[in-house]
C-alpha cells in the first residue's frame with residue numbers, strides 16, 4: 329500500500345477538542361447526526377475505546393485518484409471517497425495488519441482499532457500526533473499527501489514517545505470557503521454540516537428545498553473544497569490503485585439511469601461501496617435533484633415516470649421538485665396528472681409547490 333503514514337499521539341483526554349465539539353453541537357452544526365455532550369466526552373477520551381490505552385497510533389491512508397476523463401452529458405458526480413470498494417474495509421485491513429505486527433513485537437500488548445464509525449475525534453487526534461493539520465475546510469491535511477487521506481487509529485496499552493503537533497494553519501487563504509456552494513464553511517475552521525453536500529446527499533429525509541439548487545450535479549458527497557485546496561492539489565493523485573473507481577459509470581453515473589435504480593442493481597453495484605448504506609431510494613432522490621439542476625427538458629419523461637411510479641415518497645417528492653424547476657408545459661402537465669393520483673401528503677405538498685414554480689418559468693414549447 330503506497331504512502332501510508334503513521335504518527336504517535338498520547339492517550340490523554342483532549343480537553344480542547346471536547347470543548348470545541350461541544351460548542352459545535354450546541355450550535356446545531358451536527359444536528360442531523362444527533363451528536364451531543366456525551367459524544368464529545370467519549371470522542372475526546374481514548375480510554376473509552378481501550379481502557380488501558382497509553383498511546384494512539386494515528387494512521388493516514390491516501391486515496392486521491394484521477395476522476396474518469398470520458399464523461400457523458402447528463403452524468404452526476406460521486407466523491408472520490410465513495411467510488412471504490414468501501415474504504416472502511418480496506419482501512420480496517422491495514423489497521424489490523426499493523427496491530428498484529430505490534431502485538432507480535434510487544435509481548436502482552438493489547439490493541440484496538442478504529443476508523444470512522446467509533447466515537448473518536450479522529451481529525452483532532454491526528455493533529456495532536458503531528459500526522460496532519462486542520463484546514464478551514466475542517467479536513468485533516470497531511471504534509472505532501474494533502475487532505476485526501478482516510479484516518480484510522482490503533483490504540484495501544486503500552487507507551488510510545490509521542491510525536492509533536494505541526495504548527496500550521498491556512499493563513500489568509502479562503503479558497504475552500506469561497507468555492508463551497510452551500511456556504512457550509514464559516515472560514516473560522518468550523519462547518520455547519522447540515523449545509524454540507526456530503527451530509528445532504530446522505531439524508532434519508534427530504535433535502536431542504538432552498539438547498540436543492542446548490543447541490544448541482546453531486547449525487548454522493550462533494551470534493552469541491554478539497555480539489556481547490558493548494559496542498560491537496562499539489563499532492564495530486566497520490567493514493568493507492570485500490571481506491572480507483574469501480575468503473576466510470578459508478579463515479580459519473582448517468583442521472584436518468586440512477587433515477588431508475590432498483591434494489592437488485594443497488595445491492596450488486598452500490599452495496600460494496602461507501603454509498604451502500606442508505607438504500608437505493610436516497611440515490612434515486614439525489615438523481616432527481618441532479619436532473620432538476622441540469623434544467624434539461626429531455627429528462628421530463630423520466631421524471632414524470634418517477635413521479636407517478638416510484639414506490640418511495642422521497643423520490644416522488646424530489647421528482648416533482650425537479651419538474652417544477654425545469655418548468656415548461658410538459659412538466660406542468662406531468663405535475664397536474666400526478667396531483668390527481670398522489671395520496672402522500674408530503675408529496676402532494678411538493679407537487680403543489682412545484683406547480684407554482686413551473687408556472688413561474690417562462691412558457692416554452694415542449
Ligand code: B12
Nearest residue numbers: 352407444450452466467468478479517521526527549550
Ligand atoms: C460526521 C462526519 C461527517 C459529517 C460532518 C463533517 C464535519 N466536518 O464535522 C459530514 C457528513 C458533513 C462529513 C463529510 C465529510 N467527511 Co466525514 N466524518 C464524520 C465523522 C463520522 C465524525 C466527525 C465529527 O465528529 N465531526 C464533529 C466536528 C466538530 O469534529 P471534527 O471535524 O472531527 O474535528 C474538529 C475538531 O477536532 C477541531 N480541531 C481539533 N484540533 C484542532 C486544531 C485547530 C488548530 C483547529 C482550528 C481545530 C481543531 O477541528 C476539527 C475540524 O473542525 C468522522 C469520523 C470520526 N469518527 O471522526 C468522518 C471523517 C471526518 N469524514 C471524512 C471524510 C473523508 C469526509 C468527506 C471528505 C467525504 C466527502 N468527500 O463527501 C466530507 C468532508 C466535508 C467537510 N468539509 O468536512 C474523514 C476525514 C479525513 C480527513 N482527511 O480529514 C473522516 C475522519 C473519516 C475517516 N476515518 O477517514 N463527515
Ligand code: SF4
Nearest residue numbers: 508524525550552553
Ligand atoms: S464538501 Fe462541498 S458542500 Fe461540504 S463543505 Fe466542502 S465544498 Fe462545501
Ligand code: SF4
Nearest residue numbers: 463464498501504557
Ligand atoms: S483551501 Fe486554503 S483555507 Fe481552505 S483548507 Fe486549503 S489552505 Fe486552508
